[in-house]
Amino acid sequence: MLILIAGITGSMGTLLTYESLKRGHTMRGLGRDASRLSSDLKDKIEFVEYKNYHDEEALDRACLGCDAVICAYAMQSELQLEGQLFLLRAADRAGVKKFVADSWNGDYRTMSLGFQESYDPYIAFRAQSQLESKIKPIYMLTGCFAEVLLGTYHTNLESNPWKLEKGELRIWGTGNETMAASPMPDAAGWTIRVLEREDAEEGGDWFVYSFRTSYRELAKVYGDVTGNHIEIITEGSLEELSKVERRERAAGDKTQFWEYLGWTYLKNMHGGVFDSATDEHNAEFPPESRTSIEDFVKQQLRMQKS
Template identity: 35%
Template sequence: MLILIPGATGRLGLYIVRSAIQRGHRVRALGRNAEKMPQDLRAQLESFVEMTDFGDSVAFDRACAGVDAIIVAWNEEPRLVLDAQLVLLRAAERAAIQRFHAVSWNTDWEHMPLGVIESYDAMICFARQALLTSPIKPLYTFCGVLAKTLFGVPGAGSLEGDASLWVRKEGGERVINLIGAGKTPTPFSTEEDVAEFTVALTTSDGAENGGYFRFCSDVFSILDLKETYEQLRGSKCHINHVMDVTTCKQMIKQARDDAIRNGELHKRFKNIVGLVYAVFLDEGCYNIEPVDAEKFPDVPRTTLKEYILANEWV
């Protein structure tokens, strides 16, 4: 198949490009700057279509021409997820494309109301608008927390910097900034695994029927993470109890109320999202069961132990 990947140079897009090429598909990338893609990967593309802004319908039409499937790998920026993705959906309709994997790859928001976590609101709105207005039936994958987000790799998500859960210290020591008890099993996916699942899903029989799918690499609690790290690396992993969940919820409400009252939610919501994720991790209220993991036996499921051993950053 010829697969269009908007956001091909992003934190998940590169993995999706590699997976698609390795599986024998041709890949067309859509992005702002082809130079951001590694040269070895760029050389394997069918083409790279550059876009100027979120509403570049001319570029979107050019990118969709002759394409068999689309996997939208943009990050969680609301204007990309809702505004740009709707423009892209219309371009896909004009090109008669039926296989369309939308931005997702997080916890289970299929039945989540708006306002629970700001970074999901645009995804929920897109899914509803697509259902109401488009003949295309998008695919969505829920995979729990992504590895680089969990471990605070710079540029990888909402759990980095001041909001980091995982903190690297000198000499191999690590600190987990914990909100709550840390005992709740948490679905976890490596970027490589979820990219493999996404490509397998999007190119599978019946993908044009769309739907919500659930996959993860492994499941473990934060306390399991501490124990596993210490066993494998022989270094201490300390728990820093930041606050209990009740206090965290109060902080979220106060921060959200203040931001809305001052008309600054669009500027400050990213600071709120990290706290909401902490509540999700402790309560497990939107966790997935990886019921679709066995659909594609060739898709790897990397364990936490394997990931720690293979990744120096951790």
């Protein structure tokens, strides 16, 4: 297949490209600056440069002749909604039938708008795409990125519970609430496998995750693997966390929602909201495509050392 990845210079974009090349596909990437492309991919893919996500001439050029399009844009509301719709329309014009929507997240289908603002554009895109396109997008509902749970990706939020420099994990409630989690390379691998299926044009939700875990279990595994004990500090109850979240939200500005959303994530993660994902489709993928929690922690440590 010829696969286009929009946002190919990003973290998921890069992993999706490695996986696609490994599985014998031809790759085209879309981005604003070719120099941001991972150096080991430069001579392996065709790169289409665009000025911005609404550069329709470049979007049409990028989609032309593609068998599948994957949207791997960053978590910015404008990109996830408007950017994604521009991409979907270009895919439609080019006659592309397989489209993976920006996803790889928890199951937001029962969440109302404003419950967790980062998911609002996903909800809106899903609804709008049904109103205007014949393409049936694929949604990968893979739970929380395990890297986010361990605090090794997107850790710039004040609410990040890991204080590894002090050997601490700061939890709320019992710390035993479980969450569905997937390392990013696993999520990338399943995405390409779904695209290779004969029924990929039918789109739909794919529920698959690598492991279920809690903050306490993750701290224990991390301690066992490194030999360094992680001290669990309890910050407060779940009710107290909800109070902090409400306070930060009330003081915040909705147009800058990332400034308080870390608290909403923490509340939802500790409160079991991300446990709602099912493993409905795990059996569709080979067991070796799912990394265990121990192997994940070992891989992360190896990456930190290299």
